[in-house]
């Protein structure tokens with residue numbers, strides 16, 4: 454595989470699944486319905502499925518028979534996803550699953566032939582501009598709607614606010630756009646680039662906000678998110694590690710104690726053939 458392999462932990466995906474589910478823009482699902490086969494029998498390709506969070510969220514919101522084709526480059530995540538997909542749709546119709554261990558930036562038209570819907574979630578920021586272009590082009594050629602949820606856009610709001618928040622956010626966003634293994638990642642620019650590319654390829658595009666709204670009830674996720682956010686910022690800008698060490702410690706304690714509210718802004722995008 455050409456893409457650098459960064460393993461995503463199933464524990465992290467499990468921790469964030471409820472927040473992702475609450476954040477996704479449900480009105481895009483309503484917009485999607487008329488594009489799906491009227492009598493059921495939809496084939497849905499989920500690209501970069503991880504442990505299968507998108508299928509668990511979407512399959513029970515749709516009616517009629519569904520066949521999900523789950524793609525990831527990580528065999529363990531694929532096995533987890535296949536074992537935990539819901540067995541039934543909203544009306545009890547059967548949901549079946551197959552998995553494909555693949556690089557989703559290297560799919561061709563044959564892979565997606567007959568697709569009724571293509572989905573992805575929390576994926577785009579990990580791609581380079583070339584990979585995104587290939588990904589979007591292959592999706593657009595499939596001639597079906599594409600739903601891409603939970604793409605970071607580089608904005609977070611922390612309450613109570615602290616002057617260091619903006620420094621960490623800037624370094625984190627630079628880390629998201631870093632060059633690693635010879636690949637320059639798009640990070641928070643990816644969802645805008647995808648919207649432009651789908652439009653250029655003749656598809657209609659709708660974009661909706663899908664923020665995580667984290668408060669005391671999600672202290673475990675808030676704490677884990679905060680530690681990852683700060684660690685990436687410090688890796689990108691090592692000078693910050695010394696200057697903001699006290700900030701990082703006291704903020705992490707606030708997060709763990711449920712005294713930190715965080716909004717992590719994302720966008721959901723739907724593209725469909727005109």
Ligand SMILES: C[S@@+](CC[C@H](N)C(=O)[O-])C[C@H]1O[C@@H](n2cnc3c(N)ncnc32)[C@H](O)[C@@H]1O
Pocket residue numbers: 456459460461466473500501502503504505506507524525526527530555556557558573574575576579
């Ligand atoms: C942040 S996780 C999101 C997983 C899942 N969609 C979700 O919402 O929980 C990104 C997933 O994309 C996969 N991935 C990233 N780049 C990929 C590529 N080029 N080809 C295949 N899978 C990829 C990772 O292995 C990981 O499972």
